[in-house]
Amino acid sequence: MASDVTAGTMRKSTAGRLQPHRIVLLVIALAIVLASIFYLRWDWLPAYLPLALQGIWRTIWLLVVTSVLGILLAIPLGLAQAAGPWFLSVPARTFCTIIRGTPLLLQLWLLYYGLGSLFPQLPWIRESFLWPYLRQAWPYGVLALTLSFAGYEGEVMRGAFAGVPRGQLEAARAFGMRRWTAFRRIWLPQALQRALPTLAGESVLQLKATPLVATITMVDIYAVASRVRQDTFVTYEPLLLLAVVYMAITGIIVLAFRRLEVRIPTRIG
């Protein structure tokens, strides 16, 4: 079913500029898609479909939640680096350097297994109201992915804040605007506008980072595919489906941001 969709979109996008070689490539692609439908094993698909849909939903949820939280965290990080006093800018820069300088997989395992190994020595944690959440895997996944997104996007926001022309801020002050108002009305909107083009790329990178949470027992679409592979010993087909799913989500992200960028006027001063 999923393969039909790809074939369909391919045909639509090339309809305008159908050159002879593209028709040949398209026929080959279609043949490959048909061959993989008929010659590969898909009999496991109906049984795992509900689980797969749930997994896709979890992946998207994780992507959206961590990206939004990550941006909210990236704004103060960028501001602190661009305009903060040293006691704010140094920690912010250190944080960004550490996050960007180490692999996400390691950060995730440090948070999940590293912190987990400290729990037995801290009995009060198990009595605290947070324990029902700390027991589960998703808070760690959300935390690690949020921090990672904030680390990368914080660097972008630093440049974006620094790139807003000083004259605009000075003009706001001259009008008697208070600092907070000037930040809210002038500085932040312009900085966000400057950061917008990077957001599509960062979101795709974030999507590509989500399957790592499967290593800490979260059941996203990647984990579902692994389970299919382990239960049924079908090796490649779940991976193929996985690739198609991620490509589809990537496509949606790219299109959504393209529409967003068209809507938001990009007259940068």
Place this chain on the structure above:
Amino acid sequence: MKTFLKAAIAAAVIALAGTVSASAQQVKVGFSPEAYPPFYSQDASGNWGGWEVEIVQAICGEAKLECVLTPIPWDGLIPALKTNKIDAIMNSMSITAERQKEIDFSDKYYNTPTAVIGPKDQTFDATPEGLKGKILGVQVSTVHAAYAKKHFGGSASEIKEYQTQDEANQDLVAGRIDATQADSIALDAFLKSDQGKACCDLKGYVAPDLEVLGPGVGAGVRKGDTELAGKINAAIKGIRANGKYAEITKKYFDFDIYGDETQSN
């Protein structure tokens, strides 16, 4: 500029130089590079040891095979065997009907009961009623995972699957799961460790289910590779008979972990 190009080419050459052609007699024995004491464990200098490592060496020595231990993650072992990346799996893999659809097995070389452990401050047993509402951790793609889903899936509140048993043990210590089900000997080794002693104890052995748990642990070989399976079978018989098996086992256990003498398949 030239140095830049040279560096790029040199890097590519380093990459390709590693390709070695296969020699025919070598038998690559796949195992999962994870701490699974007392069967597999790595020491601080990076060498692998343990009961199963020694048994693999003994079997290969007896069968006059040149075996090379090849690390492959647990969930990739069967795909790797099917795609010729390795020639045999000797990694505490239980012989089951489900796996026999994909690969062949040698005779068993050990068989031990399956146990459930949990925190000391909780009392329950290894039955569906005992695990009611509990979070049970198992290693993914094992007989234990299959057993837990079949027998405890209805009563346990959640069955969490871990990539390695070690990580499940770790989460039991952390208190994220209430119990874990695995091979009794592997769990015993954990319970005897400082960490295990402090936190957990044995809750009981699960009721037998031959169909899921299988007749024991054997060496996995490719479908139709009767030559290798035959050699391994003969070697298992050989080391059972000449005392080598008992000698290795004595170093790790105070009983014979082979199980019943009856041949299983």
Place this chain on the structure above:
Amino acid sequence: MEAKLIDAIIPAAASGIFDLLALEPPGWGGNLLRGLLSSVQIALGAYGVGLLIGIGGAYGKLYGGPVVRDLLGLYTTVVRAVPELVLILMLYFAGTDLVNRVLIAFGHQPVDINGLVAGIGVLGIVQGAYSTEVLRGAILSIPQGQIEAARAYGMPPGLLLRRITLPAMLPFAIPGLANLWLIATKDTALLAIVGFNELTQTTRLAAGATKAYFTFFLAAGALYLALTLFSNVIIARVERWARRGTPQLSETR
């Protein structure tokens, strides 16, 4: 409560940390360093393979025929849309299988592709897609007149690439390529999932054996960070070297 928190962290820190991280067994420090070495090896190899693919890919995308261009577009799109983890699993199992099937089909002996080569190959293919885009952008930034002038002198394509295109595009390409190198070093960690013995995997094993998860993951983080910071120093030097003789560029980052 605070005292308890410190109590919880300090025993691991004070009593065992230096013993655990000692270079000689029973310390695991030597193992971690060996892991780091193989991480660097894979990163270097993958980066080199990626650069070669990138140079070819960028040339194909700019000057190739329509079929080549479409195929390269497909390659870079797919690689950039699918998670590295999935690509690694696919290429690690399917890729080596495919190579051997092709070799057998053409009557050759199957080769034993070891983990190092597979890892380098897989990450190299991933890197190649990104460096194709970086290099394509950099070549497009070269003033066209320079290339046209070289063509007018009748310079053969190979010489043109070596003498004009590569050196002229380098200042434009280096920020992107530097970023790719940093990505390569961090992507090696993903090979832990296929059981390859690089830094993250050795850390995981050391942590599993000693139960000192926190200590070892922190130590590995420090090693990765050191590698990144060291790379940054080298990158700054290379950047200065590549820009020699070109007019001062305004901050392009």
